[in-house]
Amino acid sequence: MVTNAVSWDATMRAAVWTGPGRVDVRDVPYPRVPDGWLLLRVEYGGICGTDLSIVAGKHPRAAAPLVLGHEIVGIVVRTGPDGPPVGTRVVVEPLISCGRCWACRHQESHVCRELELFGIDAAGGLADHMAVPADRVVPVQPGVPVRRAAWAEPLAVAVHAVARAQVRGGESVLVFGAGPIGILVALVARKAGAARTVVVEQKASRRKIAADCGFETVPDASTRRRGSAPPTDPKGRTSSSTRQDIPTSPACCPPRPARPARSCWWPSTGIRWPSTCEPCVSASSACSAPGSTPATTSPRP
Numbered sequence: 534m535v536t537n538a539v540s541w542d543a544t545m546r547a548a549v550w551t552g553p554g555r556v557d558v559r560d561v562p563y564p565r566v567p568d569g570w571l572l573l574r575v576e577y578g579g580i581c582g583t584d585l586s587i588v589a590g591k592h593p594r595a596a597a598p599l600v601l602g603h604e605i606v607g608i609v610v611r612t613g614p615d616g617p618p619v620g621t622r623v624v625v626e627p628l629i630s631c632g633r634c635w636a637c638r639h640q641e642s643h644v645c646r647e648l649e650l651f652g653i654d655a656a657g658g659l660a661d662h663m664a665v666p667a668d669r670v671v672p673v674q675p676g677v678p679v680r681r682a683a684w685a686e687p688l689a690v691a692v693h694a695v696a697r698a699q700v701r702g703g704e705s706v707l708v709f710g711a712g713p714i715g716i717l718v719a720l721v722a723r724k725a726g727a728a729r730t731v732v733v734e735q736k737a738s739r740r741k742i743a744a745d746c747g748f749e750t751v752p753d754a755s756t757r758r759r760g761s762a763p764p765t766d767p768k769g770r771t772s773s774s775t776r777q778d779i780p781t782s783p784a785c786c787p788p789r790p791a792r793p794a795r796s797c798w799w800p801s802t803g804i805r806w807p808s809t810c811e812p813c814v815s816a817s818s819a820c821s822a823p824g825s826t827p828a829t830t831s832p833r834p
């Protein structure tokens with residue numbers, strides 16, 4: 534029988550990272566629920582690349598033992614005056630911000646000076662229950678499958694990146710990286726009206742995923758020097774040159790007079806293009822060109 538009741542004198546199950554290469558499902562105490570927080574009965578949790586790096590013992594901040602999970606969907610089972618009603622399905626914004634620093638006071642809490650994240654710096658949501666601040670949940674619209682709702686957190690990263698890039702209808706967009714975030718960025722850019730989206734990715738398996746999504750792909754230039762496949766379009770046709778495959782003509786998209794003239798350069802590819810024309814979307818790290826301001830995302834969980 535499914536119940537929303539919480540037995541406070543019992544423990545709950547959780548996926549606990551206990552050291553490099555080891556995750557145990559074990560009983561742990563129920564989380565405390567401070568004033569202003571609410572308690573969720575977890576329904577679904579996504580597995581992020583960050584989780585894998587934690588499990589491998591490669592994350593710089595995570596310390597074992599740690600309850601994993603920051604891509605969480607759950608049902609509110611205990612709430613407060615500022616939270617959604619009991620029974621509401623919500624997704625979790627896994628950021629823990631101080632609320633006092635300049636960033637927090639200017640609606641930029643995702644870059645809080647003391648930023649921490651559930652599932653990395655504090656217990657996450659791969660557990661029967663999870664406690665989170667009431668302002669860190671977003672109700673899920675009726676009809677959205679719970680597994681899709683679990684994409685909300687990584688999708689938010691992509692939406693933020695594309696918004697920062699100010700992608701406009703009819704433009705061409707270059708995305709570096711075809712991991713889950715890069716693919717999401719490309720999909721959101723397409724949704725934002727990008728006429729052409731090119732994805733730069735070194736791994737052939739990831740390029741195939743991008744191509745299957747209908748995007749043009751370009752292998753990393755360093756890979757090409759080692760003799761790997763040349764760039765292809767979504768139909769598998771070979772492009773003659775990585776550099777030529779990047780749309781650089783100012784005529785390829787509407788003029789953007791408000792954008793300051795500069796070029797953007799990605800060192801591992803040797804690609805340079807005028808960002809007066811092309812939005813620069815990096816889902817992993819910053820563009821290295823002096824004076825450039827690419828659309829880097831917030832710190833990723």
Ligand SMILES: [Zn+2]
Pocket residue numbers: 581582583603604687833834
């Ligand atoms: Zn993540």
Ligand SMILES: [Zn+2]
Pocket residue numbers: 630631632633634635636637642645646647648
């Ligand atoms: Zn802060």
